[in-house]
Amino acid sequence: MDERIIEQLKFCLKKKKKITFLVGAGLSAESGIPTFRGKDGYWVSGSKNYKAEEIGTFKMFSVASKEVWKWFLYRKSVTEIARPNQSHVLLKEIENTLEDQFALISQNVDGLHKKAGSSEKRTFLIHGDFDYVRCGDECTNELYPFPKSINLLDRDKDVITESEWKALRCPKCQEDLRPHVLWFDEYYDEKYFKRDSVLKISKQTGILFIIGTSGATNLPQTIAHNVLANSGIVLFRI
Ligand SMILES: [Zn+2]
Structure with missing residues (x-):
């Protein structure tokens, strides 16, 4: 030094x-953990190919929350087994x-x-932190722990089951929960x-x-x- x-x-x-x-x-x-830059910066779902900067946005979540959740659940499943x-x-x-x-x-x-x-x-x-979710409609600022009922160890990356989708409802208003992360089109606060x-x-x-x-x-x-x-x-x- x-x-x-x-x-x-x-x-x-x-x-x-x-x-x-x-x-x-x-x-x-x-x-x-992939960096989502360079060659890892894409998410392929069905016939669609998204850039991270495109799918990791509030704009995308507000029109296609399920697609965004597929990507996040995949990412969460990778972090689940990762060790420091x-x-x-x-x-x-x-x-x-x-x-x-x-x-x-x-x-x-x-x-x-x-x-x-x-x-x-x-x-x-x-x-933000993958271990938390919050209301996508901001009916409350409360952070909720990531729903335990969602299977992260053996995921089919193109599928979210009905019971998983139910677990991703806001307990207060029933709107979509969202991952507690800063998206590309959001600001630090x-x-x-x-x-x-x-x-x-x-x-x-x-x-x-x-x-x-x-x-x-x-x-x-x-x-x-x-x-x-x-x-x-x-x-x-x-
Ligand atoms: Zn809510």
Whole structure:
């Protein structure tokens, strides 16, 4: 590790600055989670071929919720059997050492941080969490645990059974439930995606490690900008 980083780490520990990790899909790739970029960026259903940016949208959900759910159930079934890899474990170990000086901001919705033991309190899931669903009609802000009755281990990717579809009704209004994730045509907010919390953290951060993401969306860019503007340093590892 170069001198500058060691000095900055010392400075952070002394001044109680945060050491923050911003991570993305590249971190989970080793656990077998497709990144939905490049060749994995497509979803074939029947004779249709969708781009992730096309099917992972509120616009698509509002006209073809079942198609969108087929894709999400497939993705959820992949994460279900995935195990955390050494990077997830290492992040948990760093959290154990740094405690409240540690923050993990993750774009991953796959539940692997939780499986590795990262704490809910210091993990900010800015793109949502596959383990939760919520009302697609927003009759309530409440998050519900993903319905246990849905079979994730042996799925026919083109089929959602009648009982599964029933389990995907909002308990309050009976409209479609939706996955608790940030879609391509939606915006970061505090209520679901902890935008204000992570912006606050970015201003208290002395070192930001960016791992496994190009940081192309606007919130990661603002986080990095805030760290630099507050005399912190930013280190990339794609
Ligand atoms: Zn509802």
